[in-house]
Amino acid sequence: MTNNNEQGTYSSIPNSELEANNNMISDSLNTSFVDNVLYQFSRLKYVCLYSIIIIYGLIILFTLIGNFSGKDKHIPSKKILDFNKSINPVNGLKKVSFESVRANDLTPSYKPLQWLTEGKDDSEDKGLYSTLIGNKYMIKSVLDEKYEQLLFEGKTFMDDDLKTEHKVDSFISSPDLKFALIRTESKRLWRHSFIADYYILNVETKKLSKLFSSVTMVSFSPDSTKIAYVLENDLYIYDILNEKTTRVTETGSKNIFNGKADWVYEEEILESDSALWWSPDSKFVTFLETDETEVPEYSINYYIEKEGQDYPAYPELRTIKYPKPSYPNPIVNIKVFSLETKNTVTYKLDEPSQLVNEIVYLGDAKFIAKVTDRIATYMKVFVMDVFGNEKSLQRKQFDEDEWIELTHYTTYVKPNPEKGIKTDGYLDVIPVNGFNHLVYYPDLESKEFIQLTDGEWEVVDGVTSFDQQKRIVWFISTQKSSIERHLYYVSLDEPLKIHEVTDTSKDGYYRASFSSGSRFALLTYMGPDVPYQKVIDFQEPKEAKTLYVLEDNKKVRDNLPLYDVPVKKFQKINIGADENGEDIILNSFEILPNNFNPNLKNHYPVFFFGYNGPNSQQVNKVFSVGLNQVIASQLDAIFVCVDTRGTGFLGKKHRSLVRGKLGQYESSDFIKVAKIYSEKEYVDSEKTLMYGWSYGGFMSLYTAEQDAGETIKYHISVAPVTNWLLYDSVYTERYMGDAEENAFNYFKSSLQNMNRIFKAQRVLLMHGLGDDNVHFQNSAHFIDKAIQAKAKNFDTKVFPDSDHSISYHGAYNIVMDEIISWAGQAFNGDFKDRWTY
Known part of the structure; x- marks a missing residue:
């Protein structure tokens, strides 16, 4: 499920136009009335006419007095709303608007840099990397700023x-930089996948020739002499x-995939095509054979996008195999193909319903497979060899209270005879x-590990880099603060002795990517x-040197003094005690107007x-x-973001209690935060309005x-799950468990009571009709329930052919x-005089 930070037909025209039109209609009605009066009473004495006009005027006057008597301070003001206010009259600085956001005046740039492999042992790390400069695909070196090699231009x-x-559409270099694949004529399939044509480029001769047509996955071999690709779900070399x-x-x-991820593996497990x-x-290729025969199909109509037709008479119907809770998952086998013997060996899973989370080679002849x-x-870690002779269980990880998060954190540790290490490890x-911490398994035949980090903080995204020569592990963690990220390292020879790299005396959020030998890094x-x-x-x-600044975002620095950007204030909110009497402390930030x-x-x-x-973080x-500052600047509103219980990086206790009960703790926390704000005198x-996208739309x-x-009066929901039986099985069952065994909470964690929902002043729902992730079916069910409930305080907006990103x-x-227009109307009081449930 997408974690979007910012992401129907109009129920009315934009508010500024609506107000102008209303004024025109009002003027027309008033003119017609006066003309009629003059016509009907033209022969009466003027005193009668004046009397009628005076009486009519008094009625209007008394009405206005009643409206502004203070009895109801929320009667709509009907002021014209402007959501692009450009200048703060107090200090003369520019205000943040969508115009400035879309002009990228305050949007930082991050330059792409892909480190290159420089030999099998990485002993000579020259810091070579590929990058795109303008329309030039270049090879450069961090040791020699003048060095550059042009791969392709255009x-x-x-x-x-x-x-x-x-x-x-895409440029993919071979590891030795002698060849490259150029992707073109791409047609997106799902989040990470395309069907496309590929041309191969000989970098030295500049010869470019078409290689593949309509293939769905390509991969260079490590020695750069071969390319694996998938055509019509068969694997070729x-x-x-x-x-x-x-x-x-x-x-x-249609039902068997080889070497290519199906929809649910691409979206929820491998995060790749x-x-x-x-x-x-x-010499070997390990791949998954995925059998979707028993997985039910889901169909999506595409109304606009049909190849070769601007206005198709009939929509294009696409189907995907999409497993939902209690329905069959795809069945996978692990296969290994030998390029020398042309033989294929097969490893079957212990149970057909199991999922393969990760495969990592540990040397040339062995690999581990993580299966949940x-x-x-639970997760089982198997050691397998490329010949089909070994399938041994190295360890099992079990957690009945929480869940096994599907990650790709395994890093190979080679034998080191000089240190007395003769076995492969990881x-x-x-x-x-x-709390999530780094560990080292020095022996594939043992479940015993060496703990490398410890404490009430978490390692983020696994190993950032591992220096095989120095035996140093670089990692990002929350050691200083759960809402910051700093770079550290630890040696395998000195476990638990953590060294800081970035300056933890200052607030910071860092990420890093290292060269193949871990000598150089791009620190962002x-x-x-x-x-x-x-x-x-x-x-x-211990004496790291900055070679140069790759990107300083001078444009943003120069523009910042010109803008009155509302300040983001981070805070911890105590919302009271839990069922055990312990205070619930939540991370939050607010942006004041x-x-x-x-x-x-x-x-x-x-x-x-x-x-x-679950396990997400927004604070x-x-x-x-972006949107956050636009809301504060243009709507004169307080913007509040909260990470409730169930979110990540605060340990198992904070995270795991939502297992089997999605939405139940999170909504309770949010309502308590909203009540705290509602009690502030200046609010x-x-x-009060709540907005979210995807899981946030559900929330x-x-x-x-x-x-x-009672507390939150308006709600905006974009692309929401409305019933967990309608979302994919891998995500849903990871957090909700089996749909039959946990039927009560599946019911309780889905939307049921429209009477309660539409006690809010008004609700806005938006969704893409081409959403392959959170299907529009979710919103269709919700809309149908709203119709049955005769809800009128409800707006919808749909987007043909748009996927989950709309x-x-x-x-x-x-x-x-x-979002800003509707919220502006809500805060302006334009919905208050409309019918509510």
Whole structure:
């Protein structure tokens, strides 16, 4: 499920136009009335006419007096709303608006940099990397800023044989930089996958020739001499030097995938279109054979996008195999193909319902496979060899209270005879005393491990880099703060002795990528101040040197003084005691509007934002200027973001209690936070709104049901899950368990009571009709229930052919505009005089 930070037909025209039209209609009606009076009474004495006009005027006057008597301070003001206010009259600075956001005035840039492998042992790390400069694909070196090698130049290229021009959609270099694949004519399938044509480029000769048509996955071998690809769900190996193709499988079909991830593996497990792994010596390929025969189909109509037709008479119907709770999952086998013998061996899973989470080669002949059960209560780590002779259980991880998060954190540790290490091992992240920490398994035949980090904090995203020569592990963690990220390292020879790399005396949110030998790193500072990128030399880890700044975001730094950007204030909110009497402390931030005055009474609206999916995080110290600041600047509202219980990086106790009960704790926490804000004197408690997208969309509607309009008056929901039986099995069952065994909570965690939801002042729902992730079926069920409940305080907006990101034909900007327009109308009181449930 997508973790979007910012992401129907109009129920009315935009508010400013609506007010102008209303004024015109009112003027017309008043003119007609006066003309009629003059016509009917033209022969009467003027005194009669004047009397009638005076009486009519008094009626209007008394009505106005009643409206402004103060009995109801929320009668709509009907002021014209302007959501693009450009200048703060107090200080003369620019205010943040969508115009400035879309102009990227305050949007930081991050330069792409892909480190290159420089030899099998990485002993000579020269810091070579590939990057895109303008329309040039270049090789550069961090040791020599003047060094550069041009791989390819251009955004388009010519097919000399066909005399046709093609767009460069993607450029993929071989590890040795002698060849490259150019992807073109791409048609997106799902989040990570395309069907496309590929041209191969000989970098030295510049010869470019078409290689593949309509393939769905490509992968260079580590030695750069072969390319694995998938055509019509069968796996092939192309030998570049001999220009020969070997067909690996012949079972590919609508239901059988070889080497390519199906929808649910791509979205929820592998996070890639590839289900293929090369051995380091390029002699073997391990891949998944995925059988979807028993998986039910889901169909999506595409109304606009049909190849070769601008206005298709019939929509294009696409189907995907999409498993939902209690329905069959795909069945996978692990297969290994030998390029020398052309033989394939098969490893079957112990149970057909099991999922393969990760495969990692540990040397040339062995690999580990991580396998979980369907509901993610255990993970088994198997050691297998490429010959089909070994399948041994190295360890089992079990957690009945929480869940096994599907991760890709395994890092190979080679033998080191000089240190007396003669066996293959690996690094991983596992829960230790309720927090995720680095561990080292030195022996594949033992479940015993060496703990490398410890404490009430967590390692984030596994191993950042591992220096095989120095035996140093680099990692990002929350050791200083759960909402910050700093870089550290630890040696395998000195476990638990943690060394700081970034300056923890200052607030910071960092990420890092290392060169193949771990000597060099691109260190990216993401906030809370203006981001920058530096290239660092870690030849001496304790005396790291900055070689140069790759990106300083000068444009953002120069523009910031011109804007009155509302300040983001981080805070911890105590919402009271839990069932055990312990205080519930939540991470949060608020953005106060320009010229905020705490002495005003019943004045400020509050715009609450939540995602709150399991193990997610929205409250962090990343620099950004977007929807959040636009809301505060343009609507004069307080923007509040909260990470409730169930979110990540605060340990198992904070996270795990939502297992089997999605939405129940999170909504309770959100309502308590909303009540705290509603009690503030400067807050208008009748102007509170909650917005969310995806899981956040579910949270907005679920909170509306629990709150029944008591605390949060307005709700915006984008692309929500409305019933967990309608979402995919892998995500849902990981957090909710088996649908039959936990039927009560499946019911309780889905939206049921429309009477309570529509006690809110008004609800806005938006969804893409082409959403392959959270199907529009979720919103269709909700709309049907709203119809049956005769709810009238309800607006919907749908987007043809848009997927979960709602971006087709520029729809994303429309969504953003609608959020601020609708929220502005809510805060303006325009919905108060309309019918409510």
